[in-house]
Amino acid sequence: MSARLELLCQNLRNALGDRIAKLQTALGEVTLEVAAGDYLETARLLRDDPNLRFEQLIDLTGVDYSAWGDGAWTGLRFAAVCHLTSVTLNWRLRLRAFAPDDAFPVLPSVVDIWNSANWYEREAFDLYGILFEGHPDLRRILSDYGFVGHPFRKDFPISGYVEMRYDPDQRRVVYQPVTIEPRENTPRIIREDSYGDADHG
Amino acid sequence: MAEIRNYTLNFGPQHPAAHGVLRLVLELDGEVVVRADPHIGLLHRATEKLAETKTWLQTVPYLDRLDYVSMMCNEHAYCLAVEKLLGVEVPLRGQYIRVMMDEVTRILNHLLNIGTHGLDIGAMTMVLYTFREREDLMDVYEAVSGARLHAAYYRPGGVYRDLPDQMPQYVENKFKNAATVKRLNAARQGSLLDFIEDFTDRFPAYVDEYETLLTDNRIWKQRTIGIGVVSPERALALGFSGPMLRGSGIEWDLRKKQPYEVYDRVDFDVPVGVNGDCYSRYLVRIEEMRQANRIIRQCIDWLRKNPGPVITGNHKVAPPPREKMKAGMEELIHHFKLFTEGMHVPPGEAYAGIEHPKGEFGVYAISDGGNKPYRIKLRSPGFAHLAATDEMAKGHMIADATAIIGTIDLVLGDTDR
Numbered sequence: 001m002s003a004r005l006e007l008l009c010q011n012l013r014n015a016l017g018d019r020i021a022k023l024q025t026a027l028g029e030v031t032l033e034v035a036a037g038d039y040l041e042t043a044r045l046l047r048d049d050p051n052l053r054f055e056q057l058i059d060l061t062g063v064d065y066s067a068w069g070d071g072a073w074t075g076l077r078f079a080a081v082c083h084l085t086s087v088t089l090n091w092r093l094r095l096r097a098f099a100p101d102d103a104f105p106v107l108p109s110v111v112d113i114w115n116s117a118n119w120y121e122r123e124a125f126d127l128y129g130i131l132f133e134g135h136p137d138l139r140r141i142l143s144d145y146g147f148v149g150h151p152f153r154k155d156f157p158i159s160g161y162v163e164m165r166y167d168p169d170q171r172r173v174v175y176q177p178v179t180i181e182p183r184e185n186t187p188r189i190i191r192e193d194s195y196g197d198a199d200h201g
Numbered sequence: 202m203a204e205i206r207n208y209t210l211n212f213g214p215q216h217p218a219a220h221g222v223l224r225l226v227l228e229l230d231g232e233v234v235v236r237a238d239p240h241i242g243l244l245h246r247a248t249e250k251l252a253e254t255k256t257w258l259q260t261v262p263y264l265d266r267l268d269y270v271s272m273m274c275n276e277h278a279y280c281l282a283v284e285k286l287l288g289v290e291v292p293l294r295g296q297y298i299r300v301m302m303d304e305v306t307r308i309l310n311h312l313l314n315i316g317t318h319g320l321d322i323g324a325m326t327m328v329l330y331t332f333r334e335r336e337d338l339m340d341v342y343e344a345v346s347g348a349r350l351h352a353a354y355y356r357p358g359g360v361y362r363d364l365p366d367q368m369p370q371y372v373e374n375k376f377k378n379a380a381t382v383k384r385l386n387a388a389r390q391g392s393l394l395d396f397i398e399d400f401t402d403r404f405p406a407y408v409d410e411y412e413t414l415l416t417d418n419r420i421w422k423q424r425t426i427g428i429g430v431v432s433p434e435r436a437l438a439l440g441f442s443g444p445m446l447r448g449s450g451i452e453w454d455l456r457k458k459q460p461y462e463v464y465d466r467v468d469f470d471v472p473v474g475v476n477g478d479c480y481s482r483y484l485v486r487i488e489e490m491r492q493a494n495r496i497i498r499q500c501i502d503w504l505r506k507n508p509g510p511v512i513t514g515n516h517k518v519a520p521p522p523r524e525k526m527k528a529g530m531e532e533l534i535h536h537f538k539l540f541t542e543g544m545h546v547p548p549g550e551a552y553a554g555i556e557h558p559k560g561e562f563g564v565y566a567i568s569d570g571g572n573k574p575y576r577i578k579l580r581s582p583g584f585a586h587l588a589a590t591d592e593m594a595k596g597h598m599i600a601d602a603t604a605i606i607g608t609i610d611l612v613l614g615d616t617d618r
Binding site for chain 1: 241242245247249250251253254255256259285286288435437438439440442451453458459541542543545548549550551552554561563565567569570571572573575576578580584585587588617618
């Protein structure tokens with residue numbers, strides 16, 4: 001681990017104390033995990049602490065972990081992952097918070113801390129159904145007007161449920177159940193760790 | 202007195218100044234914009250979801266279709282993220298080629314932006330000039346990858362193949378006589394590098410031409426100065442990056458601050474704007490084109506002197522050369538496994554952000570160890586910039602809304618993903 005990442009981790013520990021649920025460094029990136037209850041306060045500290053100064057939210061995304069590792073996942077299902085940048089101190093951080101309830105995922109909104117979160121949270125709501133409490137205008141953003149469901153959830157089929165076509169009899173556009181067959185050209189495979197090693201069988 | 206009600210205007214989704222399919226609902230008080238509500242998603246193709254059903258390699262061409270005016274930069278971010286997860290080193294020549302093609306892409310993108318931005322707000326000639334130069338650079342794309350737009354040239358581990366030693370030639374036909382063909386082929390006699398070098402010799406004079414058309418143009422200045430002003434603090438809070446952030450006076454360029462590939466070995470300056478308005482951002486883009494030209498020249502110099510591999514020799518990631526595959530059993534197996542099952546990426550997560558011509562383009566990749574990504578999140582610069590339209594357009598006249606859409610360098614393929 002480089003000295004700068006070490007310093008960042010140290011500063012995070014000093015500023016956040018026991019709010020840190022998990023702090024790890026991998027592939028040259030620092031990932032901080034906090035509980036949903038500490039999420040908002042952590043975000044504020046990350047932005048305002050003079051030794052951290054993450055003044056920019058570069059990205060916020062929802063993740064659905066339910067299918068991770070072919071069913072090996074045991075934790076909570078939905079998470080919001082933020083990527084933060086400090087322009088003054090030139091470092092990055094990944095901040096993750098899991099929504100406590102899988103059936104009704106709710107997380108506090110960080111719009112007031114980083115204004116750029118507005119559309120990112122709308123997107124995460126649209127695609128994953130994560131509700132952001134305190135968001136001023138939580139509408140769908142990418143999917144169609146009147147769309148039902150949250151398309152990026154792992155249990156949502158890639159072909160969707162409905163398709164749209166023009167009906168010449170009714171002389172308007174109609175929705176109908178999808179007629180295409182699901183198809184997978186390359187199956188998804190997870191190999192064991194030693195797979196393909198020359199000295200291993 | 203009669204009650205005066207605000208007027209709501211629907212701008213788009215099919216509007217020539219919307220740069221694609223953007224629906225902008227404008228609430229107007231007379232001619233003044235009170236609220237701008239962009240409705241996006243009309244070009245949403247769920248690239249991120251599709252990537253989950255494709256192998257790591259099959260996703261690369263999808264990246265071209267995001268921001269379809271700076272194709273190779275999109276691929277670059279994706280390849281960097283995958284390489285980070287795999288821990289693969291790219292050969293130095295591959296890195297130089299990537300940097301050179303990134304800068305070619307930057308010029309392509311800025312030419313389109315400046316041309317169409319001019320077109321949107323009344324400088325009709327600009328687009329004719331900028332598209333003339335785009336043509337040459339499109340030929341560069343075609344020479345390296347075979348495609349003028351959707352190149353699919355970068356691969357995790359390097360680039361698909363080395364730069365070609367000769368350029369395709371024009372041939373005589375009933376539309377082009379011998380003299381025209383001779384003139385068109387004059388720069389194409391040598392290798393691709395000679396062709397690009399010839400372009401870089403000519404290009405600074407072209408940029409001067411654009412500047413004579415726009416920089417001191419009275420109408421252009423009236424339409425851009427003081428329009429869409431964003432203060433440095435707001436630019437940071439709104440998640441701006443790239444020329445939008447630099448236009449507001451913040452010196453932040455990932456190529457300098459968090460260098461990737463060989464950007465720390467090439468010499469270039471980062472232009473920074475002063476006023477944070479459309480004109481500042483225009484000046485930043487003009488200067489970026491000159492700097493990109495400088496970087497390309499340095500890359501050409503290095504690439505001439507240093508032959509070598511352009512893609513990693515790790516055959517778990519990149520396929521072996523064709524001749525070897527035809528002759529050797531081991532290589533054949535590698536080839537077969539790579540193109541049927543695909544590469545396996547170790548579990549983990551990585552974020553790679555690059556200085557895309559429009560801003561920071563980032564790819565957040567999560568792998569659970571499979572041959573397909575578990576989740577890919579594409580952070581497109583246009584998404585954050587478009588989200589700020591409301592703040593930028595508020596209080597301006599309706600005609601300035603097009604200037605603001607032009608200045609954020611919008612491509613809906615990238616915003617909607």
